[in-house]
Amino acid sequence: MAQVPVQTIHRDPQLFYWILLPITAVMILTGVLRHYATVLMASAPKKLDQKTTREQRALLRGINVRGNFHTLAKPSFDVRRDALTTAYESGAYLKSPENRGQAPPNPLSDPSSMEGMMGMMKNQMAMIIPNTLIMSWINAFFSGYVIMKLPFPLTIKFKSMLQAGVATKDMDPRWMSSISWYFLCIFGLQSVFNFLLGSDNAASQMAQQMGGMAPNAGQMFGPGVDPDKQFLAEAENLAVIEHYSVLDGVEQRLLEGIKV
Amino acid sequence: MSVEREFQIAPIVQEAVVHNSRTLLNLQSLTASLFGVGAGILGLESYSGFLFYLVCSLLTAMLFYVVRVAPTSLASGTGTGGGGAFDTSRYFRSQVEFWTGGLMNGLAGFILTWTLFYGLVRA
Amino acid sequence: MTWISKAITLFGAVLLGHACYSAQEHSALQSFKAATATLTSSSLAVASLPVDIAIETVIAIIVILFGLVLGTRPLRPIQWRVWAGKIEREGEEGFMDNDGEVNKDFVGNPFKFLETRPGFVDIRKQRKEFASWVKTSSAQ
Numbered sequence: 001m002a003q004v005p006v007q008t009i010h011r012d013p014q015l016f017y018w019i020l021l022p023i024t025a026v027m028i029l030t031g032v033l034r035h036y037a038t039v040l041m042a043s044a045p046k047k048l049d050q051k052t053t054r055e056q057r058a059l060l061r062g063i064n065v066r067g068n069f070h071t072l073a074k075p076s077f078d079v080r081r082d083a084l085t086t087a088y089e090s091g092a093y094l095k096s097p098e099n100r101g102q103a104p105p106n107p108l109s110d111p112s113s114m115e116g117m118m119g120m121m122k123n124q125m126a127m128i129i130p131n132t133l134i135m136s137w138i139n140a141f142f143s144g145y146v147i148m149k150l151p152f153p154l155t156i157k158f159k160s161m162l163q164a165g166v167a168t169k170d171m172d173p174r175w176m177s178s179i180s181w182y183f184l185c186i187f188g189l190q191s192v193f194n195f196l197l198g199s200d201n202a203a204s205q206m207a208q209q210m211g212g213m214a215p216n217a218g219q220m221f222g223p224g225v226d227p228d229k230q231f232l233a234e235a236e237n238l239a240v241i242e243h244y245s246v247l248d249g250v251e252q253r254l255l256e257g258i259k260v
Numbered sequence: 261m262s263v264e265r266e267f268q269i270a271p272i273v274q275e276a277v278v279h280n281s282r283t284l285l286n287l288q289s290l291t292a293s294l295f296g297v298g299a300g301i302l303g304l305e306s307y308s309g310f311l312f313y314l315v316c317s318l319l320t321a322m323l324f325y326v327v328r329v330a331p332t333s334l335a336s337g338t339g340t341g342g343g344g345a346f347d348t349s350r351y352f353r354s355q356v357e358f359w360t361g362g363l364m365n366g367l368a369g370f371i372l373t374w375t376l377f378y379g380l381v382r383a
Numbered sequence: 384m385t386w387i388s389k390a391i392t393l394f395g396a397v398l399l400g401h402a403c404y405s406a407q408e409h410s411a412l413q414s415f416k417a418a419t420a421t422l423t424s425s426s427l428a429v430a431s432l433p434v435d436i437a438i439e440t441v442i443a444i445i446v447i448l449f450g451l452v453l454g455t456r457p458l459r460p461i462q463w464r465v466w467a468g469k470i471e472r473e474g475e476e477g478f479m480d481n482d483g484e485v486n487k488d489f490v491g492n493p494f495k496f497l498e499t500r501p502g503f504v505d506i507r508k509q510r511k512e513f514a515s516w517v518k519t520s521s522a523q
Binding site for chain 3 (some may be wrong): 272276277283286287294297302304316323324327328329350354381
């Protein structure tokens, strides 16, 4: 059994100072910059007129009543349910009652909705532009160097990714080039930003992508949603609730909790 | 009694849950980088490195339990209700989240510093 | 962070830095030796780390870990009844950071309004207070 000899490549120590450190420093500084850029670009929440606010709050009230019905006594809950249901069904809280039953306007033509899309675009841009810039910068300056060895073995499939720009057939896939250090930085610097900027920072792309996937609360009142339909659905939800109170049988629970 | 009903009778403070898990998460992501430095200096490779990370993360959780969770939980007596000595129900919703929640989170940071220091030391 | 956790962390960091430097010097020396040894004898095996450096590293990690854990913020009970009892008993002190400052997201006792509800006001006590106030002001 012949043991495969460990590949050793003698590298110039200068590679560290002129490739590794600049890439790392640039990545960290870009993250910090992105954080502050996002903070600065965040547009103040738009002022809503009274009618719109009333419409949204009325719906929220229904949802809250539905979510917390267990803390209400039965008569109080019934009164609230009746009032809300009749108001929803008659459209008392609608912003424009005369528009009932019409199709909602096209969200693209509504100027107020354009603003929300612009905000999303800005965030996306703040993410994409630095990434492409840094990547082309690394490709232009640092491609073709082998700078480091990963401490764990990888399969041969990673070779094309880790050793981009180094076209050597026999080299162990554990050796990596500068571009793969860049990828490692993208994934691994989260904890550094956590430490530098506090935990709810906007520096990391990863966190932003995660956040983009979760449905945000603003969606509920977004353009293109018919409030009348939402109200009717909410009235139906309220109607099907089978009421009980948390105080049902509280005496029994209290007696059980007392240990003699 | 259903689980939902149970929560309605004994409600949970959402802010406190967020506060607690964020405290733990910050600690774990910080220490993960530290373990990477250690593994790189020790020159660990492949499986032994990941094993090192696993052991160290469990040690972190253990220390955190001893310093932050245990004194108040045991003193108040609410902690000893279900799971004996290692009960975290006073501060965390699930045991699994407390002991292993930070593993995946810190892994990327660990690999980054591991690679960096492995490369630095074995130049 | 309190000063004690900071001091412990700093001490561990110094240890870790020293271990890192020693390991780096060691491997540099080894590679130099290997480069000169190839001319004279058969190749040396890849030398492992001296045991004192390894011990120093492990101790440094444990020390830093201990310092960091001591520096974490105090936890908060997640059940409302436990949490409310803590607020009632300790007030602002329950929200202290390690620095001795009150946390930023402390907004006051959430149950304060219950005690100022009209049904809970002790009207007899207030009448007595009013009467004594009238007496003292008329006496002057």
